[in-house]
Every structure is written in C-alpha cells, then in structure tokens.
Amino acid sequence: MSKAEENADLAALAEIDRLVHEPARLAVMALLYVVDSADFIFLMNQTGLTWGNLSAHMAKLEGVGYIEVKKAFKGKRPNTTLRLTDKGRLAFLKYASHMKHVFGDFQG
Amino acid sequence: MNTQLNLKELERKAFLTTYQDGLWDLLFGLIVICMSVSFYRPASGYSPLNIVMFSCSMVLANVLFWAGKMFITLPRMGQVKFGARRRKRVLTMIIVLSVVVLVQVALFSFQLAAWANPELGAKLNESLPKSDAIGLLIVASISALMVGPSIILVAYFIDFQRGYSIAIMMALAVFLMVYLNRPIYPIIIGILIALPGVVLLVRFLQKYPLRREEASHE
Numbered sequence: 001m002s003k004a005e006e007n008a009d010l011a012a013l014a015e016i017d018r019l020v021h022e023p024a025r026l027a028v029m030a031l032l033y034v035v036d037s038a039d040f041i042f043l044m045n046q047t048g049l050t051w052g053n054l055s056a057h058m059a060k061l062e063g064v065g066y067i068e069v070k071k072a073f074k075g076k077r078p079n080t081t082l083r084l085t086d087k088g089r090l091a092f093l094k095y096a097s098h099m100k101h102v103f104g105d106f107q108g
Numbered sequence: 109m110n111t112q113l114n115l116k117e118l119e120r121k122a123f124l125t126t127y128q129d130g131l132w133d134l135l136f137g138l139i140v141i142c143m144s145v146s147f148y149r150p151a152s153g154y155s156p157l158n159i160v161m162f163s164c165s166m167v168l169a170n171v172l173f174w175a176g177k178m179f180i181t182l183p184r185m186g187q188v189k190f191g192a193r194r195r196k197r198v199l200t201m202i203i204v205l206s207v208v209v210l211v212q213v214a215l216f217s218f219q220l221a222a223w224a225n226p227e228l229g230a231k232l233n234e235s236l237p238k239s240d241a242i243g244l245l246i247v248a249s250i251s252a253l254m255v256g257p258s259i260i261l262v263a264y265f266i267d268f269q270r271g272y273s274i275a276i277m278m279a280l281a282v283f284l285m286v287y288l289n290r291p292i293y294p295i296i297i298g299i300l301i302a303l304p305g306v307v308l309l310v311r312f313l314q315k316y317p318l319r320r321e322e323a324s325h326e
Contacts, residue, residue: 034119035190041319042186046122051319077183096113 012102019064020095024049025057029084029092032067037083058082066091120267123190127268128315129181130308135173136259136274137302140281142169144294147285180309184316201265208258215254248287252279270304277301 020026027047032038038046044054061067066088070081084092142165146158222229233243256279263271278301281294 030113030115030118031122034115035122035188036192038188039186041184042188044319045185045316046125079187081187 012098016098016102017091017095019060019066020091022057024053025061026095028054028057028061028082029066029088032082032084033089033092037081040080040082043082061088119190122188123194123267125185126181126188127270128308129176129185129312130305131173131176131181132268133270133274133305133308134176134302135169135305136271136278137298137300137305138169138172139166140278140298140301141295142166143282144285144291144298148289148291180313183318184312197265197267201262204261204265205258208261212254212258215250244287248283251286252283255279255282274301 020029024047027049028043031043031046040054040058043049044051047054049057058067058069062069064087065085068083068085070083072079072081143162146162146165222232256275259275259278260272262268263275277297281297284293284297285291
C-alpha cells in the first residue's frame with residue numbers, strides 16, 4: 001500500500017471547514033440554521049458566549065459570507081440581527097455530512 | 109451524555125425559552141380574573157356594563173402582556189424569528205381559532221338577541237329544562253366548553269405545555285363563575301394560574317439581566 005493510500009483517510013480530515021468546525025462558531029451556525037434570524041442578545045443567551053467572543057466570531061462568519069448581519073435601531077437601542085446566508089447554510093450542511101463521512105460507523 | 113447534535117431539539121429548546129418569562133401564565137390568569145369580575149351576575153341581571161367592563165379589561169390584559177414582551181422580555185432575552193414550520197403552525201392556529209371565535213360570537217350574539225327580545229328569550233327559556241339548577245348547569249357547561257378547547261388549541265399550536273393545565277383551570281373557572289355566580293372561586297383559580305407566571309418572571313429577571321454591551325453596535 002502506497003503512502004498516499006495510507007493517508008487517504010486522514011486527508012479527509014484536512015478538508016473539514018475550519019471556520020465552521022470551531023465549537024463557538026458551530027454553535028452559532030447550528031442555531032442560525034434552525035431559526036430564520038436571531039439578534040445578537042438572543043445568540044449570546046443561547047450559546048453562552050460573551051459579547052466580545054460572539055462579536056469576533058460574527059465578524060469571521062460575516063467575512064466569509066456565511067452569515068448576513070443587519071444593524072438597525074429599535075427605538076433608541078441598537079439592534080444587530082444575524083441570519084445564515086445560502087452559502088452558510090450549504091457550508092453547514094457540507095460540514096455535517098463531512099463529519100458523518102469522516103467518522104462513518106465509528107463506535108468509540 | 110448525549111453528544112449528538114439534534115437540530116430539531118435545538119430549535120424546540122430555543123423556541124421554549126420564549127416561555128421562560130411567565131407572561132403567558134400571567135395573561136391567562138389576568139383574563140380569568142377579569143372575566144370573574146366582569147361577568148358577576150348581579151340580582152338585577154346582566155347589563156351592557158358587563159360587556160363594556162369585560163372588553164376593557166381584556167384590552168388592558170393584552171396591552172400589559174405585549175408591553176411586558178416589548179419592554180421586559182425582548183431587551184433581556186433578545187429577538188428571534190423562527191422558521192417556516194413555526195409560522196405555518198401559527199397561521200393554522202389563526203385559521204382554526206377564527207372559526208372557533210366565529211362560532212362563539214354567533215352564540216354570544218344569539219344570547220344578546222335573547223336579552224333584547226323578550227319573546228325570543230322566553231322561547232329559549234322554554235327549551236331549557238324547567239329546573240333552574242339543571243338549566244344553569246347546562247349553560248355553565250357550554251360556557252366552559254367554549255373556553256377550554258380554545259385554550260387547548262392555542263396551547264397545541266404554540267407548543268405551550270403549561271397551556272393544557274391552564275385550559276382545564278380556565279374551563280373550571282368559567283364553569284364555577286356561571287354556575288355559582290360567586291367571583292371568588294374563579295378569582296382564586298385566576299391567581300393559581302398567574303402564580304407560576306410570577307415565579308417564572310422573577311426567575312427570568314434574575315437569569316436575564318439587562319445587557320449594557322449593546323449600547324453601541326458591535
């Protein structure tokens with residue numbers, strides 16, 4: 001068996017989307033996948049992330065076009081709404097299917 | 109520990125958090141208390157004042173509920189829009205409840221017509237059993253059946269688990285209100301419905317304090 005063949009299974013791990021793979025971002029994307037849209041405070045409460053943390057992850061996900069961020073005012077209060085884009089939705093599905101494929105029928 | 113990411117359960121949990129504020133319990137409790145006071149039947153009989161009082165108190169209860177959602181829940185918990193499945197359920201609920209309300213309005217209008225028209229009232233009385241107690245029992249049962257199933261439908265469509273027990277308590281409150289004509293019993297039931305709401309609201313305020321971070325956009 002060649003070295004390339006030996007490493008073929010491990011190579012699958014390298015194809016994992018690291019942007020989605022990070023636990024905090026995965027939590028944000030999973031939550032946005034099941035709802036239509038959510039604001040910043042709701043996501044903070046649901047994921048348990050701090051304001052700074054969520055803000056940083058939000059910027060990364062927005063940067064690659066996985067989420068759409070709308071900033072507006074509700075009365076005098078600023079309100080930031082997040083929504084998963086089609087690209088983000090696809091990336092999440094691809095990630096989930098990839099992880100299933102990587103682990104297969106792994107029993108632990 | 110279940111480490112599987114269950115998206116359906118995740119959505120459901122996110123949805124159920126919207127009931128953590130206890131405002132629905134408070135609304136239903138308040139509605140029962142308002143009904144108890146408004147539909148107390150004085151010796152002189154019902155008057156349009158009963159309807160006016162009931163309508164005003166219902167508007168007030170709903171205004172308080174939405175104000176609570178707007179000024180207490182949303183700033184603390186944040187806002188979320190759920191997917192198409194939830195929206196479809198709410199739409200179905202609106203259609204089903206509209207039919208239920210139409211039937212109730214028809215029955216109520218018939219009752220009003222009987223009040224306004226003594227001849228029709230007399231005919232209606234003839235159709236009821238001669239015994240006042242049995243007649244009252246029938247009217248009380250019909251009234252309870254008008255309320256209970258409607259709230260059960262609401263609870264089912266909005267996935268509000270406590271709604272089922274609230275529906276039974278509301279039906280009982282309406283039954284007692286009509287049958288015994290003593291507001292104290294339904295008022296006690298109304299307080300019992302609202303009480304968990306108060307506890308939940310206090311817990312909610314402790315769990316979700318107002319966040320100052322969003323004073324500016326991220």
